[in-house]
Amino acid sequence: MDLKQLYQDIILEHGKSPRNFGKCDKYTHKARGHNPLCGDKIEVYLKLDKEKKVEDLSFEGNGCAISIASTSIMTETVKGKSLKITKEIIIDFLNMVKNLQEIKSKELDEDQKIKIMSLSGVKQYPMRVKCATLAWHTLTSALDGKKDEVNTEAAE
Amino acid sequence: MDLKQLYQDIILEHGKSPRNFGKCDKYTHKARGHNPLCGDKIEVYLKLDKEKKVEDLSFEGNGCAISIASTSIMTETVKGKSLKITKEIIIDFLNMVKNLQEIKSKELDEDQKIKIMSLSGVKQYPMRVKCATLAWHTLTSALDGKKDEVNTEAAE
Amino acid sequence: MDINTIKSEFPIFSKKINGKSLVYLDSSNSSQKPISVLNSLDNFYKNEFSNIGRSIHSLAVNATNKFEETRISVKKFINANSKEEIIFTKNATESINLVATTFGQQNINKGDEILITELEHHSNYVPWHYLRETKGAVIKFAPINDDGDIIIEKLKELITSKTKIIAVTHLSNVTGTIVPIKEIVEIARKKNIPVLVDGCQSAPHIKIDVKDLDCDFYAISCHKVYGPTGVGILYAKKKWLEKLPPYIGGGGMISEVKKNKITYAPLPEKYEAGTMPTAEVVAFNESIKFIESIGMENIINHEKKLTNYALENLKNINSVNIIGNPKNKAGVISFVIKGIHPHDISTIVDEEGVAIRAGHHCCQILHDRLNLPATARASIGMYNTKEDIDVLCEAIKNCRKVFELK
Amino acid sequence: MDINTIKSEFPIFSKKINGKSLVYLDSSNSSQKPISVLNSLDNFYKNEFSNIGRSIHSLAVNATNKFEETRISVKKFINANSKEEIIFTKNATESINLVATTFGQQNINKGDEILITELEHHSNYVPWHYLRETKGAVIKFAPINDDGDIIIEKLKELITSKTKIIAVTHLSNVTGTIVPIKEIVEIARKKNIPVLVDGCQSAPHIKIDVKDLDCDFYAISCHKVYGPTGVGILYAKKKWLEKLPPYIGGGGMISEVKKNKITYAPLPEKYEAGTMPTAEVVAFNESIKFIESIGMENIINHEKKLTNYALENLKNINSVNIIGNPKNKAGVISFVIKGIHPHDISTIVDEEGVAIRAGHHCCQILHDRLNLPATARASIGMYNTKEDIDVLCEAIKNCRKVFELK
């Protein structure tokens, strides 16, 4: 195991300066995620347009570098994608951090793939997988319009 | 350890044919004893006369050979004794089965001492001490006019 | 594994009792433990110990994983739907109390009826009695016949529109009766009544399939299933665990805690408050593996043969009276000897190294029904042999000698 | 025993974590176990195992005696009046729930007040919260100051004629605050209010004398006191145990059981339902003996020195911020580092073999009060050394390197 694998520069950078932080304008969906083990909490705000495209996406909350970076990278990656493709990407991401599968989606450019793959280091740190996946589960929940908050204990 | 030490002929005989079984006439005191571990239950009936002498003493109930014999021998030994001497004998008995001390009371004849001492074998069988002492604790309770039943778990 | 060499896997059988080899016939009380379980316990404490689920350092991660592996093994062992349905408790008694308390809180009101049977262990009566005291519930006892079988027709008749739950043992710890749970669940299902099964005695001795039984709750004590003390299991259908309120409150079972409000963790954590018997749960995985390495079928066959052998031989001893004669009997054999109290029997056979139990076995209702203050009980585990039964029978004959009975 | 060689008594310290020697600084979570405790556990299962208090064969007699010996040791360890005041539970969480439930059942009505503090662990809040939900009780929180000390004057002011019980920790598992229990009990005594003390963190680290404290209830978790998992202790004054209703119901805690009536066993059995963590209780006697062989005074001195050493060295690390500065502090050191989340700290120091905890440590109320979502916590046990602290400090410095902070 190598800490630099986990804490890649991209992650540190996103952890320090998260993108899309705050409530986005006129969001249509939101959901709350919570990791009771560490107390990490995030809230995801989402604006779906009429064509079911993710017009805007943002978040608030606090957590460790991994969870903040993962959320930040997620917002960057998904923004502008259709609902269908967003769901594909979520599955891709979850498969990657849990089973080290490759990113299959053809809708991501190289830069986006690199960013997403920078999170694959958590696979070596089982207790940190939940940090990386919290945002993505929460996004699913926002898309599904669920009322309950996402809880990593249940989500895994 | 020797089973014959525990099950001496006197004990077997008293166990099979307990003396003073049944409710005695016009009893003035009674108490109930219970050993929850084995379910042994006895009821002691006692008639104190005006001079505070144990005019009559009997019991009902069921239990193992040790507890029935001990109760039977107790009724035989104590009947006719004064309240004060009865209490002395009880203390003597309890000291004998727990600490193997000798019977000190001068109010017992040789035959009575032999009978009482036939119960000293329980000292080698810790779980059986309670069987031997149940009757005696119950007698104390009857003399004290307590309402609660004696429970060997609390008595030890 | 050869059923004849199983005994050698249990370290305690190299011990002498009163100079004699140990003949352990008290497995219904608690079973002995195979070496693999003890090694797991020892290894966990010596090399891997950490609290689980809270810290994220390497030791904690490993311990948490091992702990959860046992949950998955238990799920498979009893064929539950998901691991969220497996709750670790301290013993079966706590498992039943958990259900009685939380179910009672939500579903029992004055006059509501709880249906149990005359076979029940105190652990499957006292918790319901509390609801009688606090909520004004009514407890009904389905009767047994003289063979020790529950009279199913009578049980049916006792069900009313007020019956809120049926709680029944799977295997009597006195008569060895194997209760037709499926039949009872089917009856209950028609009236929409949940069924709790006390599986304490069944778990080590018959194949458990909660999906097939379709019961709502199933309680197990691991120390009777060749596992360590300090661990019990509650199986419950997910819908119940989701719906019922939490039980013990504290660390680990919460989600968010504010000064004015508390939300609870998802399953199974919702029901696992405070530090768990971590090492013991981890080691219990080895108990399951041990049973599976032998095969439950083989264990059942072995115990069946031994039970029949014991029954035949005991019946041949003058004045031994076997309690109950159920249709379907497991290796729990209670008996009395005319003229000798069970306690005296236990003391006398102990002299020969034979461990049996004497008393009411936490079943006073059943003993009242049988009109017996106490019984002696020999109960069989997978490690028992024909020789054990032979020693038992000789020792019992000795009782009559000591008591100078003809 | 020499305080410097203590570590060698704990087998786990021969283990490597990520190729490094284990530096275990998570003892507030759970402590490691000395070899004597593990040997006792192993020996009991291998040579002496039996269920207790039920059977009367030799194994059972011996096991019961050993079990009761631990009760006597615990009585002495905390200076209780009698062994009937010592109840074995599964953990401190259950101990507190036992009190909250039974005391609440008898003494808490709508509008009654329960006074706890902002320092409390969830295990000393959630059980009381249940009484808020079910009985309409009110929970008040005695506030702390920025140092992490309870403001006694404010606590006093919060007591009203409706205050029915005060429940307070003896030693905070976040700030290390040693709470002046005697002072609080004296205040409560004047108003006739019983006091429950959560002694989870104190029991392994300070001398407990319940007679001197004069508290009504005291809860302990054995796994934090160098003992096995699966055992907790509730000390309660006899008058309470006699007066309060029973808690978990089942085998072993009854006296007479009839179809219409149940009477309960005398103390301590009344509160010990079902099969106990027998082997674990027996082994816990060795934990007490181990502590006493070293001497609590020596342990306190050793841990005090180490705590001071750690505080000095941590304060010297740029940007490490120690949480709380209580008047009287034990070896529990929570801290944050600006720019690095506690979880990341834990992962990074783990790489050096250092086990610390990150999160809210089951104290969300306290973290809200401190305005921190999470903290990192290094907690000291008797086996820790200056070298452990040095490794911790180096590992913390590495966090800043990994995060490229200046």
Ligand SMILES: Cc1ncc(COP(=O)(O)O)c(C=O)c1O
């Ligand atoms: C202060 C305090 N109280 C209560 C508890 C609960 O102890 P347990 O989890 O052993 O029940 C803990 C430990 O987690 C604690 O530190």
Ligand SMILES: Cc1ncc(COP(=O)(O)O)c(C=O)c1O
């Ligand atoms: C049928 C039955 N139910 C319940 C119990 C209670 O189990 P435990 O004491 O492990 O809680 C037992 C064992 O004593 C039992 O035999």
